[in-house]
Amino acid sequence: MNIYRKLALSFIMISLIGIVLISIISYLIAKKSLSDQVLKHLESVASAQSDTLDIFYSHNIEKLELVSSRTQLRLSLKDYITNPQYRYQDKMSRILRDARSSIKDFKDISVLAMDGRVVASTNLYEIGRNHIDEEYFLRGQSDNVGDIFFLDGENNLMMHIAGPLILQKETLGVIDVTVDMKAISLMINDYSELGETGYTAITKRINNSDKYLRSSSRIKDKIPYYFFANFNDLGEVLKSALLKGAFKSIHLIDSGGEPVLAVTQYCERFNMGLAVKISRAEAFAPISRLRNIMILIFLFCIISSLIVSFLLARTITDPIVRLTDIARRISEGDLEVEVNVSSKDEVGVLARSFSRMVKYLKRDISERKHTEAEVRKLNEELEQRVIERTSQLNESKDALLKLVDDLNKAAEELKTANERLQELDRLKSMFIASMSHELRTPLNSIIGFTGIILQGLSGEINPEQRDQIRRVYRSGKHLLALINDVIDVSKIEAGKIDIREETFEVFDVIQEAVSTLKPEIEEKGLAVDMDICPGLKVKTDRKRFLQCILNFLNNAVKYTIKGRIGIHTVDLGDSVEVAVSDTGIGIDENDFSEIFKPFVRLDSPLRTAALGTGLGLYLTRKLATDVLKGSVSVKSQLGEGSTFFIKIPKDTNSLNNTLEG
Amino acid sequence: MKKALVIEDNEDNMELITFILEKSGFITIRAENGNKGVEIAMKEMPDFILLDIQLPDMDGTEVLKLIRKSNAMADIPIIAVTSYAMAGDREWLLESGCNGYIEKPINPETILSEINQVIGGRT
Numbered sequence: 001m002n003i004y005r006k007l008a009l010s011f012i013m014i015s016l017i018g019i020v021l022i023s024i025i026s027y028l029i030a031k032k033s034l035s036d037q038v039l040k041h042l043e044s045v046a047s048a049q050s051d052t053l054d055i056f057y058s059h060n061i062e063k064l065e066l067v068s069s070r071t072q073l074r075l076s077l078k079d080y081i082t083n084p085q086y087r088y089q090d091k092m093s094r095i096l097r098d099a100r101s102s103i104k105d106f107k108d109i110s111v112l113a114m115d116g117r118v119v120a121s122t123n124l125y126e127i128g129r130n131h132i133d134e135e136y137f138l139r140g141q142s143d144n145v146g147d148i149f150f151l152d153g154e155n156n157l158m159m160h161i162a163g164p165l166i167l168q169k170e171t172l173g174v175i176d177v178t179v180d181m182k183a184i185s186l187m188i189n190d191y192s193e194l195g196e197t198g199y200t201a202i203t204k205r206i207n208n209s210d211k212y213l214r215s216s217s218r219i220k221d222k223i224p225y226y227f228f229a230n231f232n233d234l235g236e237v238l239k240s241a242l243l244k245g246a247f248k249s250i251h252l253i254d255s256g257g258e259p260v261l262a263v264t265q266y267c268e269r270f271n272m273g274l275a276v277k278i279s280r281a282e283a284f285a286p287i288s289r290l291r292n293i294m295i296l297i298f299l300f301c302i303i304s305s306l307i308v309s310f311l312l313a314r315t316i317t318d319p320i321v322r323l324t325d326i327a328r329r330i331s332e333g334d335l336e337v338e339v340n341v342s343s344k345d346e347v348g349v350l351a352r353s354f355s356r357m358v359k360y361l362k363r364d365i366s367e368r369k370h371t372e373a374e375v376r377k378l379n380e381e382l383e384q385r386v387i388e389r390t391s392q393l394n395e396s397k398d399a400l401l402k403l404v405d406d407l408n409k410a411a412e413e414l415k416t417a418n419e420r421l422q423e424l425d426r427l428k429s430m431f432i433a434s435m436s437h438e439l440r441t442p443l444n445s446i447i448g449f450t451g452i453i454l455q456g457l458s459g460e461i462n463p464e465q466r467d468q469i470r471r472v473y474r475s476g477k478h479l480l481a482l483i484n485d486v487i488d489v490s491k492i493e494a495g496k497i498d499i500r501e502e503t504f505e506v507f508d509v510i511q512e513a514v515s516t517l518k519p520e521i522e523e524k525g526l527a528v529d530m531d532i533c534p535g536l537k538v539k540t541d542r543k544r545f546l547q548c549i550l551n552f553l554n555n556a557v558k559y560t561i562k563g564r565i566g567i568h569t570v571d572l573g574d575s576v577e578v579a580v581s582d583t584g585i586g587i588d589e590n591d592f593s594e595i596f597k598p599f600v601r602l603d604s605p606l607r608t609a610a611l612g613t614g615l616g617l618y619l620t621r622k623l624a625t626d627v628l629k630g631s632v633s634v635k636s637q638l639g640e641g642s643t644f645f646i647k648i649p650k651d652t653n654s655l656n657n658t659l660e661g
Numbered sequence: 662m663k664k665a666l667v668i669e670d671n672e673d674n675m676e677l678i679t680f681i682l683e684k685s686g687f688i689t690i691r692a693e694n695g696n697k698g699v700e701i702a703m704k705e706m707p708d709f710i711l712l713d714i715q716l717p718d719m720d721g722t723e724v725l726k727l728i729r730k731s732n733a734m735a736d737i738p739i740i741a742v743t744s745y746a747m748a749g750d751r752e753w754l755l756e757s758g759c760n761g762y763i764e765k766p767i768n769p770e771t772i773l774s775e776i777n778q779v780i781g782g783r784t
Binding site: 436437442451455457458477480502 | 671673674677680681684715744751752765766767768769770
């Protein structure tokens with residue numbers, strides 16, 4: 001169900017409920033007031049009828065007393081009783097006739113003796129009849145009664161009025177008057193003020209019987225008459241009248257089955273029920289008219305509310321529907337729609353906002369399209385660049401492959417070169433090995449023979465010869481030392497030096513070194529101070545350790561002109577430090593790092609005098625670190641002397657990772 | 662007079678060693694290679710042998726083994742003569758059966774003291 005139908009239906013429902021409620025309420029109010037009014041009217045009619053009846057009764061009794069109080073009548077009756085003669089009867093009849101002529105409603109007047117026999121009457125047929133069992137005779141002996149109804153042969157409502165005839169306190173007989181009830185009938189049948197169906201009904205129980213006298217129904221019977229009926233046939237209204245006295249209702253059903261509005265009353269004088277009723281159809285005729293009018297108005301209202309509802313709903317929903325349609329079209333991507341909703345209410349505001357939104361959206365989308373176009377362009381450029389890069393990469397790849405080929409080739413060449421290098425290395429080793437032999441063999445001869453000559457084993461030589469031979473001898477020794485150093489250095493650098501470990505006393509090695517250099521020390525007249533820890537043993541390469549100590553000691557002797565050379569050992573627990581000190585020329589602090597480098601010989605006044613290879617300290621350092629797994633260091637002051645330290649582990653094997661230096 | 666066999670290929674060294682030994686009162690017998698050395702040693706039965714380790718026909722240690730194999734020569738003192746030694750030469754030479762060890766270049770003083778120490782220690 002769309003919003004338009006919903007709205008229209010809601011409007012219709014609201015207006016319908018309103019109209020129906022108003023109609024029902026006003027109908028009920030109108031009906032109530034109308035029925036009240038009708039009932040009140042009926043009540044007043046009933047009350048008037050009842051009053052009329054009361055007056056009728058009193059008049060009748062008064063008229064009866066006028067007759068019964070006539071003395072001539074009573075005296076004549078007395079006479080007749082004592083002496084039943086016709087003339088008395090005649091006298092009474094004359095009096096009765098006279099009375100009847102003077103009283104309009106009296107039909108027949110009779111005088112009954114105490115035995116019930118009619119002794120005089122205006123009706124000649126009555127004389128001689130006995131009415132000893134009649135109600136009026138029985139009741140009339142003691143009191144005046146005026147409520148005994150009966151119907152004559154023509155179905156006219158008649159009534160007996162009876163009273164005692166008393167003379168000198170003696171009841172002589174009963175006077176009976178039949179009264180035509182035509183006046184009452186006329187009154188009852190007077191329908192003025194009662195419209196088309198309104199009428200008065202009466203009912204009265206016939207004494208000493210189950211029969212009820214009642215009047216006919218105007219609605220049912222049209223012609224008014226009287227008849228006898230059983231109580232059950234009386235109809236609801238008359239039953240109510242008899243049983244309840246004063247009563248009014250709008251929901252009673254008449255004897256003919258017609259629903260009626262009725263007011264009932266009970267007349268005590270006549271012991272009679274009285275009802276004034278009117279058919280509901282007539283009573284409520286104005287209401288029916290009102291209802292018809294109201295139905296017309298109702299229909300008109302429905303139709304107009306329908307029209308108004310649909311129009312109103314359309315007015316409200318039309319812009320919304322149009323907006324919905326526009327929104328749908330926008331959602332489908334159509335941004336060219338015209339937002340042509342111009343109502344002045346909130347929907348109008350919505351429409352204008354919507355229109356603005358569409359405008360922004362359009363702008364936004366055009367911007368976005370622009371951006372997208374740019375992005376696409378960028379993407380294309382990027383792709384182009386990727387393609388270019390890819391081709392470049394392919395080229396690079398080719399180049400790389402070529403490079404890899406080259407590299408492989410280079411590796412091949414390197415391999416060949418490496419093989420050649422290994423070959424060269426082997427050749428070098430062979431060279432060194434042969435050098436050590438071939439160079440030293442002639443030197444051995446030179447040194448050996450000059451040594452023999454200097455010792456004088458070959459005979460005496462003069463001092464000049466001795467000096468010259470000594471120069472040859474010393475040069476040979478120097479050359480040999482030089483060759484040995486070169487061989488050692490190249491061995492160490494090639495990593496081909498063999499390490500022979502043995503356990504020995506440090507003291508022994510120092511002793512050996514000192515004794516080796518003893519000739520030079522003594523020649524220079526130097527003092528040697530030794531401070532060696534007794535029993536200090538190490539496990540290392542003895543020959544190399546000796547070589548280091550020898551080198552230090554050799555340097556100390558070489559660069560010291562006079563003074564002393566000191567050798568100290570320090571037990572450091574895991575390691576041993578040997579310090580060789582001198583009182584020589586000393587070394588500049590700046591040269592400390594230089595002196596352990598290869599082929600470095602410091603400029604000094606003793607340089608030419610002291611022969612050296614420039615490899616001594618470098619070799620010592622290499623031996624100390626690479627072979628002995630220790631370190632070397634120096635302390636010195638220029639002109640004061642130097643101290644060289646070598647520190648080595650007591651057992652190279654036990655010191656794997658705690659190397660010092 | 663003690664008889665010394667000198668096994669040495671280098672003529673100069675042979676001259677030097679024999680000169681020193683003879684000056685010091687030893688009788689010297691010369692052999693210029695290993696095979697001759699073993700042959701002469703068997704024939705002459707010297708009091709001691711000075712053995713050069715680097716020989717042209719065989720290694721000095723082989724000569725040593727050959728001599729030590731013979732029951733007759735097993736007890737002859739042998740002093741090895743080497744040029745500037747490879748590290749640990751001294752040790753393995755002594756282990757191989759040498760009784761002494763002399764390093765070149767030969768110093769007249771040290772060679773005599775070494776020889777005296779070896780043969781003196783035996784007698």
